[in-house]
Amino acid sequence: MAARATYHCPMGGAQSCRxxxxxRGRAQATIEFAFVAPLFFLCFFAAIDAGLWAIQTxxxxxxxxxxxxxxxxxxxxxxxxxxxxxxxxxxxxxTQLQTALFxxxxxxxxxxxxxxxxxxxxxxxAAAVFASCPTAPDQVQQQFGPRTVAVCDDTSAPAPACPxxxxxxxxxxxxxxxxxxxxxGYLASLVPPLSGLGWxxxxxxxxxxxxxxxxxxxx
Amino acid sequence: MDAQAVIxxxxxxxxxxxxxxxxxxxxxxxxxxxxxxxxTKLAAESFFQAPRxxxxxxxxxxxxxxxxxxxxxxTAGMPKGCRFAAETFYGTMxxxxxxxxxxxxxxxxxxxxxxxxxxxxxxxxSYIVCDIDIVDSALNPPQGLRVVRCTASATLDFSxxxxxxxxxxxxxxxxxxxxxxxxxxx
Numbered sequence: 001m002a003a004r005a006t007y008h009c010p011m012g013g014a015q016s017c018r019x020x021x022x023x024r025g026r027a028q029a030t031i032e033f034a035f036v037a038p039l040f041f042l043c044f045f046a047a048i049d050a051g052l053w054a055i056q057t058x059x060x061x062x063x064x065x066x067x068x069x070x071x072x073x074x075x076x077x078x079x080x081x082x083x084x085x086x087x088x089x090x091x092x093x094x095t096q097l098q099t100a101l102f103x104x105x106x107x108x109x110x111x112x113x114x115x116x117x118x119x120x121x122x123x124x125x126a127a128a129v130f131a132s133c134p135t136a137p138d139q140v141q142q143q144f145g146p147r148t149v150a151v152c153d154d155t156s157a158p159a160p161a162c163p164x165x166x167x168x169x170x171x172x173x174x175x176x177x178x179x180x181x182x183x184x185g186y187l188a189s190l191v192p193p194l195s196g197l198g199w200x201x202x203x204x205x206x207x208x209x210x211x212x213x214x215x216x217x218x219x
Numbered sequence: 220m221d222a223q224a225v226i227x228x229x230x231x232x233x234x235x236x237x238x239x240x241x242x243x244x245x246x247x248x249x250x251x252x253x254x255x256x257x258x259t260k261l262a263a264e265s266f267f268q269a270p271r272x273x274x275x276x277x278x279x280x281x282x283x284x285x286x287x288x289x290x291x292x293x294t295a296g297m298p299k300g301c302r303f304a305a306e307t308f309y310g311t312m313x314x315x316x317x318x319x320x321x322x323x324x325x326x327x328x329x330x331x332x333x334x335x336x337x338x339x340x341x342x343x344x345s346y347i348v349c350d351i352d353i354v355d356s357a358l359n360p361p362q363g364l365r366v367v368r369c370t371a372s373a374t375l376d377f378s379x380x381x382x383x384x385x386x387x388x389x390x391x392x393x394x395x396x397x398x399x400x401x402x403x404x405x
Contacts, residue, residue, distance in 0.1 A: 028224055035228060039235040043242075050242045054249045061253045065261060068311075072268070171279040175299075176268070180310060208254070211310030212261050213268045213303050 045190040052102065053187070053204060059100030060149070060183045060208045063093035068210035071153050071179035083155040083179050083214070085117050086110055090151040097149070103188030107144055109133060109152030118153075133182045137205040140185035147203055149185035155214075156180075176214045183208040240385030247382075248375055248390055251314050255371055255394040258311035262347055263369040263398035265307040269299035282309040282345075292331055297340030301332040301349060304369060308347040317380055318373040318392075320346045347371045358399060368397045 067089040074084050086108035090097075097106045110117030111130050119130040133152035134140050140150045155177050162173035186203035275297050280290035282305045294302040322329035326344030333339060333350050349369040356363035372393035377386040 032224060032228065036231055036235075039232060043235055043238050046239055046242050050246050053246055057250050058253055061257045065257045068261065069264075169276040171276050173276065174273075178306065178310070207313070209311060209313045210257060210261060212265050212307050215268055 042191070049190045049204075053189070055100050056102075056104075056187050057206065057208070059096055060206055061210075063097050063151070064181045064183045064208045064210035066096075067093050067151065067153065067181040067183075068179055068212045071155075071181060072212045072214045083153055083177075086150075086152050087117055089153055089181065093151065097151075097183070101149060101187060103147060104185075105144065105148040107148055107150050109140075109150040109182075112144065133180070134184055137185050137207060141200075144185075146200070147186055147188040149183060149187065149206060152182045152184065154180045154182075178211055178213050180209060180211045237385040240382045244377060244382050244386045247317060247377075247380075248392065251318060251373070251375060252392045252394070254312055254314045255373070255392055256396075258308045259347065259369050259371050259394040260396040260398075261311055262304040262308035262371075263349065263367050263396040266298075266300035266304045266349060266351070266367045266369075267398060267400050269303045273299040275299055275302055281306050284346075285315075292342040292345055294331065294340060294342050297332060297342060298351065300367070301339065301342070301351070304349050304367075305331050305342070305345060305347060308369070308371065312346070312371075317375050317377060319376045319389075320371075320373045322346055346373070355397065355399075364399055366397050366399050368395065370395045 070092050071083050071089060074088075087110060090106065090108040094106060108117065109130060111119065111127050113126075115127055116123070117130065118132075119127040121131050123131050129139070129143065133154045134150065140148055144150065158177045159172045159175035160170070162169045184207045185205075186200060187206050189202055189204045191202075191204075275294045277295045279294050279302065280292060281294055281302050282290055282292045284291045292302075292305055294305070320329075322344045329343065329345050329348055330338035331340070331342035331345040331347070331349065333348065334352050336350075339351070347369055348371070349367055351367050352365050353368055354363040355366045358364040358366065370393070372391060374389045374391050376389055377383050378389075
């Protein structure tokens with residue numbers, strides 16, 4: 001009631017009333033702006049981010065795809081039966097990844113201080129982490145810092161050879177190994193963190209996988 | 220004036236939140252579509268990475284529908300290439316959280332491999348369907364070339380996500396890829 005009495009200015013003159021009216025209007029506008037502006041800017045940056053993210057994801061899917069093909073083809077050559085190391089795969093796709101992944105570092109999943117890459121399966125200490133591909137983007141962040149995406153490949157163990165006739169063949173015998181390429185980590189982003197989606201401040205997680213069988217040719 | 224401000228805010232904030240949700244929904248759809256395109260293409264190509272006449276031994280299975288479930292496809296007696304295609308698709312198409320594949324509702328209509336429209340082997344309820352030995356007369360005319368064409372489709376079900384309130388519809392994504400046999404195939 002007191003507020004309403006003030007609004008009608010029972011005691012003051014017309015000039016004082018207009019003054020209070022204007023002040024009240026400005027305060028209201030400020031509060032409205034304070035509510036709407038953050039949402040507006042969130043929408044604005046989310047729109048830009050969605051576009052950038054679509055480009056970045058597209059490049060990552062394409063890079064994983066290409067690296068898997070390369071891994072599958074290079075795993076069986078007269079020179080070697082080993083799958084190329086993450087460094088070799090990254091060299092093949094670095095240009096397309098680095099061009100699209102603005103503000104994001106692209107690395108091979110190899111020990112940052114140097115050493116065998118990939119680390120041998122029985123490696124001890126810090127190198128043991130690099131014996132297999134990361135399973136979550138957080139692992140990349142722990143090793144290489146924020147806004148980093150790692151390229152990594154895993155090769156399955158080859159299947160046993162098929163028994164000679166007349167013995168019946170066993171499931172999966174003679175299958176070539178599979179190559180799985182991961183492009184995993186956190187992309188640089190404009191939006192603040194959103195809870196429940198695994199986002200960090202200024203980062204969006206990415207985990208793209210491509211799997212295929214290695215090519216085997218008759219000897 | 221007070222009531223008007225409240226009404227304005229009550230209208231604008233949900234609209235902005237809906238806009239953000241739709242952006243996120245589009246991001247999810249783009250990611251799923253890109254991954255499905257890549258997975259289908261790789262799957263069709265990996266059909267030819269198996270020896271030409273090799274068939275799977277009895278008891279061969281593959282492709283769990285989730286990371287923790289049992290293999291879902293029985294590929295005994297089928298061309299190895301069919302299993303290779305399925306393994307490639309299931310291994311590459313990891314973004315499945317909000318996807319509903321039609322094979323989940325109608326397993327019989329989704330065999331892993333078909334020849335002349337008829338299912339090959341026992342594998343049903345497959346997320347990818349590959350038509351094998353199709354003659355593509357556009358290639359190597361006039362006799363054509365026997366190719367493999369794989370197709371996959373799924374519905375994005377946002378009701379499984381926090382975006383359900385803003386995106387009540389269920390977009391469908393689909394991908395088709397064709398692969399030709401490499402000339403040096405065994």
